[in-house]
Amino acid sequence: MTGEFGRVVRAEWTKFWSVRGTRWSLLIAVAVTIAGTLLLASESNTDVTQAGQGDDDVVAISLRGLYFGQLVVITLGVLVGTSEYATGLIRTTFSAVPGRSLVLATKAVVLGAAVAVAGLVASFASFLVAQPLLQSNGYVAPAYPRPSLVTEPVLRAIIGSGLFLTLLALLGLGLGIILRRTGGAITALVAVTFIPLFVAEPGTPLLSENVAMWVRRTAPIAGLAIQQTRDRADAAIGPWAGLGVLCGYVVAALALAGWLLSRRDA
């Protein structure tokens, strides 16, 4: 890449990689996603006496470790946004690159690319390690034919899970810049991603079915719908529409962050 954008991307890339915390965060995100998947997949079983029935989504189950990985990428995203405020480095950054939207855009590109790679590694690995485990737990044909990695819904669910992590990291970046406080931004994001996950899960008695459905359609976790590979009655929103909802939050957060950056004193 040449030109101003390329220069600043290279600079942000150097910043991103020259701190141990970011390298470790990405490794940990991959590790806890796989570990979480193994844990949840080993707890999932189906009654073998009812073989031939059931509508569990074995692909989605094999990607559930994302619940854990998302915590790490949210933290990473927030820190990319806030750490320069904590040290005062943000002033050095803006005196080197006065275009503040340019700084935000290049941070998003670098963070997004790194988390996308880590997210794809995590979701492919999760799927591959979970499948044998699920089969030994009773998820076998004919009700549960072995899912093929390269068929449309499976590949979409896996790649989409990597994108889901990427989008959450970007949401963290946006909120980090908006709030400029690490603790506040992480707390806020964990609240908006995890609380709906628990209170609106299908079958929980906390919310009425209609409200729970609405929450799953409109909260950022609507993006998890990208993992659905079976048409189930409790599906709140289509896979891509769900990811689109999360995209909406990311675009809104980054736009607000960019607007605030251009107005605020550094």
Place this chain on the structure above:
Amino acid sequence: MDALIEADGLTKRFGRTTAVDHLSFVVRAGRVTGFVGPNGAGKSTTMRMILGLDRPDRGGALVGGRSYQSLRTPLREVGALLDPAAVHPGRRAYHHLQWLAQSNGIPRARVGAVLELVGLTPVARGRAGRFSLGMRQRLGIAAALLGDPQVLMLDEPVNGLDPEGVIWIRGFVRSLAAEGRAVFVASHLMSELEGTADHLIIIGRGRLIADTSVADLLGSASDGSLTVRTPRRAEFMPVLSAAGATVSSNGTDRLSVTGLGAEQVAKLAADRRLPLYELTPHRVTLEQAYLRLTRDSVDYAAGSPPPDDAGKAP
């Protein structure tokens, strides 16, 4: 001489406090311009506005005739040291300079060159968090020099430096100006600028108190008095008064004489065979001249010390 920094009516308010109040000045090439005022006088806020970091409520500033925001490779035009603590503690010094160089398309070779220049080559691979304040100060100066800029802005550059470092930075600042660069150095201690600055912008509570050359300030602050020491003070005082001098004594053998030149005082003493132990023109230091100036200024009411934190940015 080229005016490389032009501030025109810069004004900045934080809530109800006016940190910088209609401040106008120019910083010219080829000399060291000291920017002096007590802590909280608005020096750092002014520098931040010049760098486009804080938005002025009124007025504006130009660097090399252009607004900072319009510069595409600002590090090649202006090098600034604002806060030496503003480094990521986990990042190695080399990488800190590397990303700065990349952001402005500065060749990588400059990173090694500026590290060498400030004497940090042996610790280039060390993490900035383990650096002493003095080492961070040097790292900040290396960053400011990275783009070989014509304008340098240094906010309290000798803070945290050991005596050797202070001497180093003074010589360094002089040599940068001698190369034709504009060097703008903020300090709350006038004594730090003694022997370094050619020109002074003095502010208090965000307002301009003086915009003067160092020579003019010293000249105006000097009252032309002489210090005279003689063991026969009581005999000499009436002689001096009769010759038209104003004489004061603090009770020792030391007299302060105004209104006569050193030659006349020496001749009067010789005529009466009075021994003189000392006869020296009274020289003011830059510090004394500064204190006299700020004491007279409306910003510092008589008897009260300069405010410490008035107008300080939150």
